Amino acid sequence: MSEQHLITLTVNGHDHELLVAARRTLVDAIRHDLRLTGTHVGCEHGVCGACTILVDGAPARACLMFAVQAEGRDIRTVESLGSPEAPNDLQRAFSEHHALQCGFCTPGFLMLAEGFLTEHPHATKSEIRAAVSANLCRCTGYQPIVEAVDDCARKRRCAPGPAAAPSATQAADTTTPAGPARAAADPGHGQPDTPRSP
Incomplete structure (x- = not known):
């Protein structure tokens, strides 16, 4: 059983607490734990950029970050930009x-x-x-x-x-x-x- 860590992070302006395995990637936490599936998974090697999000305002590959590295960080995903009814x-x-x-x-x-x-x-x-x-x-x-x-x-x-x-x-x-x-x-x-x- 992988060691679990309780982390807190802000995603699209909302605070979250997540219990995650040490090896769980940030993109998996975003998609599967928070159900924000707009962030896509492509190569999983940081090459394609399909999983790009903003971490403290700067673009980052979510497949290359562990969820525990997002502790205390401000995360923005594509869902933060707009909606089908009101795109930005x-x-x-x-x-x-x-x-x-x-x-x-x-x-x-x-x-x-x-x-x-x-x-x-x-x-x-x-x-x-x-x-x-x-x-x-x-x-x-x-x-x-x-x-x-x-x-x-x-x-x-x-x-x-x-x-x-x-x-x-x-x-x-x-x-x-x-x-x-x-x-x-x-x-x-x-x-x-x-x-x-x-």
């Missing part, structure tokens, strides 16, 4: 620029871009291209992703207030987007939660 500005940009196809890698790209734009609000398109190259996508060819992130960055710079928050009209609109819009706003949609060993 970055999710809308991904939909508008067709920056996703199968959608499996999209949560990782969204969180990578969110962290990058927070640190580099005036990033050039070349800098954005270099940043997103850290994650792998087999479908889009990357250019739509670069265009989406660049468009979002430009709109945020021009916005008088916090651009990432949905407007009152968008928050009130309960129409569920279809196709790419839904996939960008609801990255867990269509992705089964396959049990994995602890």
Whole structure:
């Protein structure tokens, strides 16, 4: 029996206490213990970036961290960005620029871009291209992703207030987007939660 540890962490603004095995990865704790399945598991070697989350505001590979390493940390997953009814500005940009196809890698790209734009609000398109190259996508060819992130960055710079928050009209609109819009706003949609060993 693996040694168990009681940890406390903040995920998407909510405090949690979890009893986890010493070898349990953070991505498993997020997906299976907290049931936040928007964070996807790909290579499990820190290469593909599908599991990218924000840890204390910085992008991190959740498959490379143990859950015990998240003790006292502030974690943000893709669920923190928006919802199918009210996607945030970055999710809308991904939909508008067709920056996703199968959608499996999209949560990782969204969180990578969110962290990058927070640190580099005036990033050039070349800098954005270099940043997103850290994650792998087999479908889009990357250019739509670069265009989406660049468009979002430009709109945020021009916005008088916090651009990432949905407007009152968008928050009130309960129409569920279809196709790419839904996939960008609801990255867990269509992705089964396959049990994995602890």
